[in-house]
Amino acid sequence: MPASSLVDLRQLRLNDARALLEHGGQRLPDDQTDATQFLQTVIDQLSELSLKDPLTGLSNRRYFQSIVLREIEMVARSGESALLLMLDIDHFKTVNDQHGHPAGDAVLQVVAKTLAGCVRPMDTVARFGGEEFVIILPSCQGQYGQQVAERIREAVSALKIQLNSGVTLRITISIGGAFAPRWVRSTSELWVDRADIELYRAKSEGRNRVCIEAQPVLAVSAEEKHLLFGPLSLGDPAWIESIANDGSTGSSGSVMNRMN
Numbered sequence: 066m067p068a069s070s071l072v073d074l075r076q077l078r079l080n081d082a083r084a085l086l087e088h089g090g091q092r093l094p095d096d097q098t099d100a101t102q103f104l105q106t107v108i109d110q111l112s113e114l115s116l117k118d119p120l121t122g123l124s125n126r127r128y129f130q131s132i133v134l135r136e137i138e139m140v141a142r143s144g145e146s147a148l149l150l151m152l153d154i155d156h157f158k159t160v161n162d163q164h165g166h167p168a169g170d171a172v173l174q175v176v177a178k179t180l181a182g183c184v185r186p187m188d189t190v191a192r193f194g195g196e197e198f199v200i201i202l203p204s205c206q207g208q209y210g211q212q213v214a215e216r217i218r219e220a221v222s223a224l225k226i227q228l229n230s231g232v233t234l235r236i237t238i239s240i241g242g243a244f245a246p247r248w249v250r251s252t253s254e255l256w257v258d259r260a261d262i263e264l265y266r267a268k269s270e271g272r273n274r275v276c277i278e279a280q281p282v283l284a285v286s287a288e289e290k291h292l293l294f295g296p297l298s299l300g301d302p303a304w305i306e307s308i309a310n311d312g313s314t315g316s317s318g319s320v321m322n323r324m325n
């Protein structure tokens with residue numbers, strides 16, 4: 066029996082999905098086409114829509130969350146460095162206040178495009194919320210991370226954003242960064258928190274700057290890696306990272322706790 070005869074499109078309540086997709090600028094195939102193909106397209110487009118930020122077209126926070134978890138897993142297994150950058154437009158409220166919300170939206174779109182143009186295809190750029198963005202850089206060594214962050218900061222500060230009103234606007238961003246601890250299964254919250262602390266530092270030290278936490282130095286012998294990988298390969302979330310009780314972070318502040 067052909068797949069199309071299994072589904073009668075007229076019996077499905079597709080109007081909301083159709084309206085959502087059309088509002089998102091997606092083009093649906095003609096519903097006279099094969100029903101399975103039509104439904105597959107609707108499903109694909111809805112999935113894509115659910116992972117994208119509608120204003121900037123970047124990945125949204127939900128997608129970012131899934132990539133962070135995947136990256137933590139990769140770093141725990143491979144020991145390769147991965148860097149998380151949190152970026153925030155400086156004094157963005159003033160942009161809205163002085164030029165209006167639509168101008169603010171236009172600035173967010175230009176910044177998003179610039180960020181996406183500064184990174185490798187394997188990196189993930191997402192809108193975290195408001196005027197805050199995040200970038201995950203897998204396989205990123207210490208010095209390279211600093212260089213990428215500086216390149217991004219400079220690219221944004223070099224922008225001359227043309228508003229509809231004719232005004233040309235210049236903006237800056239502050240960037241905080243933290244590396245995922247290697248050979249350890251951390252949590253997304255702890256990783257994001259550490260990058261956020263660095264972002265706060267960049268803001269409080271004057272904005273338009275990059276602050277990246279020193280990469281934790283963790284000496285793990287081949288034997289210890291073997292011990293780690295035993296439970297990890299069985300899916301045991303045995304190791305987590307936690308922040309020291311005194312609230313400090315970084316190479317001296319991070320402690321590794323065995324959870325058993």
Ligand SMILES: Nc1nc2c(ncn2[C@@H]2O[C@H](COP(=O)(O)OP(=O)(O)OP(=O)(O)O)[C@@H](O)[C@H]2O)c(=O)[nH]1
Nearest residue numbers: 153154155156157158159161166167169170195196
């Ligand atoms: N246009 C526009 N504005 C937004 C959007 N989301 C958040 N905002 C605005 O972003 C502004 C953020 O302001 P604050 O959190 O005070 O930060 P700031 O002015 O950038 O100051 P610093 O971060 O300390 O440099 C607020 O005015 C929000 O209304 C959006 O989608 N579009």
